Amino acid sequence: SAEIAAICMDRERLRVLAHEELGLPTTPYRFAGSLEELREGAQIVGYPCVVKPIMSSSGHGQSVVRSADAIDAAWTEAQEGRRAHDEGDVSRVIVEALAPLDYELTVLTVSSSAGIVTCAPIGQRQESGDYRESWQPATFTPDVLEQAQHIARTAVEGLVAKAQASGEKGWGVFGVELFVLTDGNVLFNEVSPRPHDTGMVTMASQRLSEFALHARAILGLPITQEHVALSIPEGTVAASHAIVVQGDGEAEFRNVAAALAEPGTDLRVFAKPEVHGHRRMAVALAVGGDETDARAKAGNVAESLDIAIV
Structure with missing residues (x-):
């Protein structure tokens, strides 16, 4: 199914479906389209947290952030590790609490x-x-x-x-x-x-x-x-x-x-x-x-x- 593939490739669409529509339990999370939004989202979910590009696989672009000092580096890693994209495009990211x-x-x-x-x-x-x-x-x-x-x-x-x-x-x-x-x-x-x-x-x-x-x-x-x-x-x-x-x-x-x-x-x-x-x-x-x-x-x-x- 092309529709299912499109949803599963997009962490934002998938998380919204799973948690907000189907009510499945997940880690606390926020989405961010800029470095400033990422800083705000990380503050809400708390440290340590995990930052991932909306579209990536096999751990590419993913990083564990243990303090606010590492947020900038996590944003850069997410932008560089995402799937193929046009130069200059900004990828949205998900920031979620690091679960026990x-x-x-x-x-x-x-x-x-x-x-x-x-x-x-x-x-x-x-x-x-x-x-x-x-x-x-x-x-x-x-x-x-x-x-x-x-x-x-x-x-x-x-x-x-x-x-x-x-x-x-x-x-x-x-x-x-x-x-x-x-x-x-x-x-x-x-x-x-x-x-x-x-x-x-x-x-x-x-x-x-x-x-x-x-x-x-x-x-x-x-x-x-x-x-x-x-x-x-x-x-x-x-x-x-x-x-x-x-x-x-x-x-x-x-x-x-x-x-x-x-x-x-x-x-x-x-x-x-x-x-x-x-x-x-x-x-x-x-x-x-x-x-x-x-x-x-x-x-x-x-x-x-x-x-x-x-």
Whole structure:
């Protein structure tokens, strides 16, 4: 849906929909179109706070501001890190309170001709706002699970309603990103209207990966709770580990056989011919007896690879 993509790319439109229209819990926030408005907004939400461009991804242009002295630098970072723009244009930003975060999780939510269903929630670890590890199923209390699934379903229902009002179906996979606070409350963060980076773990955890689910949904095939069920043995956990390559040239993967020697591991190399700077070029997958085991196995695959830039 073009309408859903437009909303999700714009943090202002998405936050207004989620919090002000759908009533979902979020961090306190303000929007700003100038440095002065940003100063005022930061004063209202309080320090420390986070400043992000209205349109950016993977942590680009984002900064944590711990005092008023750092506001100018945060404004500059947001302007330089936003999506492609015409020179001289000013990007609006969102400033939001830095929540007492315990952890983040993703609920993959599928909208199809059969309605809306949710996958088992996915735990994740990020570095500088970018995905590095994920695992499924993530372990947390029944109350957190109930909150997470309610927020995910409500957010996607709201987006689908917007799509349908524009004459579109609104079918596909959505990665609903959530904050779990130290007091156990769950907050809405953002939505990716596509297969999600953290959802790559579903290539190991589910019979139908997020990519298969997305394709089926947009083709009009019904997706039920059975289609999103875990396929790994009960009590086990699947994990993914992003493989980020640094350099300038073509990446050549070596020592693959040794890296995959441990049972229950896999490697998916992306069809990206070159890297310039740093780029996610592959993902390691593993199934283990618990979260710690699965993450360690996936991490070992990544560390055992010998990646040369040629």
